[in-house]
Each structure stands twice: as C-alpha cells, then as structure tokens.
Amino acid sequence: MRFDMHSGETKCISEDVKADTLSVGSYSIVDPIKGDPNVTVLFFGLQVTSPHGVSYHYGDKVEKGTFAFTASENGPYSACFWSPLRQPPLTTIVEFDWRSGVEARDWSNVAKKGNIEVIVTPPQFLYVT
Known part of the structure; x- marks a missing residue:
C-alpha cells in the first residue's frame, strides 16, 4: 500500500495477527526529493507493537527498512x-x-516437498539416420 505522510503527522496501521504466526514487512519512501535545498534529510520513523505494547521493531530517522517477527x-x-x-x-x-501467516511464507519450497503429482511416461527414443 502507499500513503501520504505530512510533516508532524502520525499514522497507524493495524493487523489482526494470531499467536505463533510469522509477520514480515518492508517500508520505504517513494521517490525521495534529492537536491531540494529546503529538505536536508528526508526520513520518518516506524514502530511495530503487539496488542499489549511489546515493541517488535523500531526505526527512527530512516528512509527504508524491513521487519520480521x-x-x-x-x-x-x-x-x-x-x-x-x-x-x-x-x-x-x-x-x-x-x-502475516500464509502470505508471509515462501510456498515455492512447500510444493517441492510433497504436493507434486509424479507422472510416469514411457521413454522417448530418437532415431537418427
């Protein structure tokens, strides 16, 4: 998703997550203003917390980052x-x-381990004369 952040503003996004579920995330500034004399550093902060306030990720004065928990x-x-x-x-x-959950997993590895049906075909012979 993309959203606008205005100077001095705070925005929170909430996700209902079940216990023992993997969550991964990434964030970044889109098209930062380079060379603008009015902006010396373009950055923001992010904190990811649990329902009871446990901090899982904290980034201050960042342009981009990732988290996983x-x-x-x-x-x-x-x-x-x-x-x-x-x-x-x-x-x-x-x-x-x-x-979070299924969306956060790499399911390409799961398919290799057991959900592929093997089809046996008779050998093909190529005759060269």
Whole structure:
C-alpha cells in the first residue's frame, strides 16, 4: 500500500495477527526529493507493537527498512509511522507491505516437498539416420 505522510503527522496501521504466526514487512519512501535545498534529510520513523505494547521493531530517522517477527499473542498488532515537523511543510509518500501467516511464507519450497503429482511416461527414443 502507499500513503501520504505530512510533516508532524502520525499514522497507524493495524493487523489482526494470531499467536505463533510469522509477520514480515518492508517500508520505504517513494521517490525521495534529492537536491531540494529546503529538505536536508528526508526520513520518518516506524514502530511495530503487539496488542499489549511489546515493541517488535523500531526505526527512527530512516528512509527504508524491513521487519520480521513471530507473534507471541493474539490480537491487533500496530505499525505506527511518524514524520518530523518541517518548515515549510512537506508531504512524503510511503510504500508499506505487511504480510502475516500464509502470505508471509515462501510456498515455492512447500510444493517441492510433497504436493507434486509424479507422472510416469514411457521413454522417448530418437532415431537418427
């Protein structure tokens, strides 16, 4: 997903996650403004927390990052982004991808281990004259 972050703003996204479930995520600024004299550093912060406030990821003054964890409890996990107050105000576009459970797994390896039906065909012979 993509969303706008305005200077001095905080945005939180919540995901209902079951205990013992894998969650992975990535985030980044889309098309950061390079060379703008009004912007010396373009960054934001992110904290991912459990329903009871346990921090699973913390990034401050970052342009991008990743996180991964196995949930210890059931409930809504939150990813809260913040952007520092700037003058003049600035809008930053953030790209965020958060996957949990089945979506977070690499199922290409699972298919190799047992869910492939083997079809036996008679050998093919090529005659060259």
